[in-house]
Amino acid sequence: MKKHNFSAGPAILPASVIKEAAAGVLELDGIGMSILEISHRSAEFIAIAAEAESLARELLQIPADYAVLFLSGGASGQFSMSAMNLLNENQSAGYLDTGTWSSKAIKEAKAFGKVQVLASSKDQNYNYIPTGYDIPAGLRYVHVTSNNTIFGTQLREFPTTDAPLVADMSSDIFSRRIPLEKFGLIYAGAQKNMGPAGVTLVIVRKDLLGQVDRHLPSMLDYRIHIENESMFNTPPVYPIYVSMLTMRWVKAQGGLEAMERHNEAKAKLLYDEIERNPRFQCTVPNPQDRSLMNVTFVCTDDADTKPFLAAAEAAGCDGIKGHRSVGGFRASIYNSMPLESVQVLVDVMKNF
Ligand SMILES: *Cc1c(COP(=O)(O)O)cnc(C)c1O
Numbered sequence: 001m002k003k004h005n006f007s008a009g010p011a012i013l014p015a016s017v018i019k020e021a022a023a024g025v026l027e028l029d030g031i032g033m034s035i036l037e038i039s040h041r042s043a044e045f046i047a048i049a050a051e052a053e054s055l056a057r058e059l060l061q062i063p064a065d066y067a068v069l070f071l072s073g074g075a076s077g078q079f080s081m082s083a084m085n086l087l088n089e090n091q092s093a094g095y096l097d098t099g100t101w102s103s104k105a106i107k108e109a110k111a112f113g114k115v116q117v118l119a120s121s122k123d124q125n126y127n128y129i130p131t132g133y134d135i136p137a138g139l140r141y142v143h144v145t146s147n148n149t150i151f152g153t154q155l156r157e158f159p160t161t162d163a164p165l166v167a168d169m170s171s172d173i174f175s176r177r178i179p180l181e182k183f184g185l186i187y188a189g190a191q192k193n194m195g196p197a198g199v200t201l202v203i204v205r206k207d208l209l210g211q212v213d214r215h216l217p218s219m220l221d222y223r224i225h226i227e228n229e230s231m232f233n234t235p236p237v238y239p240i241y242v243s244m245l246t247m248r249w250v251k252a253q254g255g256l257e258a259m260e261r262h263n264e265a266k267a268k269l270l271y272d273e274i275e276r277n278p279r280f281q282c283t284v285p286n287p288q289d290r291s292l293m294n295v296t297f298v299c300t301d302d303a304d305t306k307p308f309l310a311a312a313e314a315a316g317c318d319g320i321k322g323h324r325s326v327g328g329f330r331a332s333i334y335n336s337m338p339l340e341s342v343q344v345l346v347d348v349m350k351n352f
Contacts, residue, residue, distance in 0.1 A: 004341035006331045007319030008149055008294060009171065010191040014336040017245045021196075024241060035241050040234050048241050049230065055247035059256055060180055062203055067226045069202040070240050072233075075101070075170040078187035078200060079108035082143075082166055085222050086185065087113035088212050091140040094118045094163070098155075099126045099148035100325065101168060109143070112214075118142070118159075125326070126151040129289045139163040141184055141208075147172035149192065150323045152282075152296030152330065153289045158182055164208065172293050173201065174250055175335055176260040184208050193293070193334045195243030198236040250335060259335050266333045266342045267292040273346045279304055280349060283326055298328030308352055315348045317341075 005012040013021075024035040031044055038045055053068045062068060073081070082105075087093050091113050095106045097120035109115050116139070119130035126148060135142060142163050147154045149171040158165055164184025173188040185204045191197035202222070209223050218224045224232050250259060271290060274280045274297050283296040299305045305328065312320055312329075322328040333342055 001316050004315075004317045004337075004344050005319060006317055006333070006337070006341075006345070008192070008323070008330060008332045009189075010197045011193070011332055011334050012336045013196070013242070013246060014249045017242065017249050017336075020245050021242045035238055038237070040231060040237050045237060045241075048244055049235070052240055052244035052247065055244060055251060056201065056203070059174060059247060059250060060178065060203070062180060065207065066180075066203055066205050067222070069204070069222065069225050070230045070235055070243075071200045071202055071225060072198070072236055074200055075168055075187055075189040076104065078168070078202065079105040080111065081220050081222075082185055082187065083109035083112040084214070084216060084220060085212060086166070086208060087140050089113055089214075092116055092136075092138070093166075094135055094139045094142040094161075096120075096130065096142070096144045096159070097122060098129060098145050098153060099151045101149065101170070102143075102145045105143055105145070105168060113140070121153075126153065127284050127289075128286055129153050129155055135159060135161045135163075137162065141166045143167070146178075147175075147291055147293050149294050149332075150325060150330075152284050152291045152294045152326070154291035154293065156288060164205065171334075172291075174247070174256060174259060175263050175293060177256045190239060190243050192332075195246045196239050198239035199243055201243075246336075262339070263292045263333070263335065266337060266339055267295065269339065269342050269346055270295050270331060270333065273349050277349055279308075279352060283328065293332060293334055295331045295333060296322060296326055296328065297331075298322070304352075308348075311352055312345060312348050315344055317345050317348065320345070 028035045056068050094116050097103055097117050119133035121128050121130050142161050143166045145168045165182050166185040169186050170189045171192040173193055188201045190199045204222055274282050279300055280297050281300050284290045320329045320331050322330045
């Protein structure tokens, strides 16, 4: 039976990308070798890495004064690496606390400088995006999590501040257009919306670097990775290859504007059914705060939870069980999720 992959991450990739990725494991474009066994210094891989960078630049319209890096260590590694590279001990950074990942970023940054939590939605189990908070002047940067994968909320608009924004975009990178010029640094683990697990995209404005007093270990110094074009150490060759194929697919679909339209249509289909169907309820009350990537909902009557999960699984819908800190259900409907699969889930809800 066809499976509809609603997993939060690692997550669905386009079927055509999986096919090409599989072919590349057997033999890369007629070179007589697998992508798994070629040198990262080979002409073939250097071309792949260059295409990955230029696709990221084209899709997100990244100007030349920003570097694009493909690193290891996940978004979790970036929680500390970003603060370590940008924040001196006597400087302050503002953090918006909108979920588990934000609070982990806050915890890591505290080791390197002063952290001011500008606002938090923890009081309501992170089911909304705070508004109306003040951002003091003189912050080194303001850190946000653009999409809260676990709690199903998303920042539709980014804070207005003189400080550069630093953003964890792990679960909505390439899902919509963003005002890139507001950001000093963007990072994203690939395994939600960009490719398979194992690579982390980092976009950083170069003039922000080189201003901290501390010693940075080479592997944790953005400047070293920039100088070495992400090849200071052996990069995650295969995850970069598959991410490049996925970015090619995003471009072929019409780029971020097309992704945005497609993602809005999928999310509308699902949220409309949750609103219409009295047996379900969205965990995020304000429609403005609802994520287009991770749709979180519960059964109005908890006795329905187990039978609904069983009905969804019987229809091939995989991975919709909610995160343990929210309960209920979470349908992750990233870029590669087709509308037809969302329709299958909506039909299960209608017939339940
Ligand atoms: C999944 C996720 C992370 C953690 O990513 P790792 O690559 O496992 O470190 C961090 N932030 C957000 C928003 C996520 O969705």
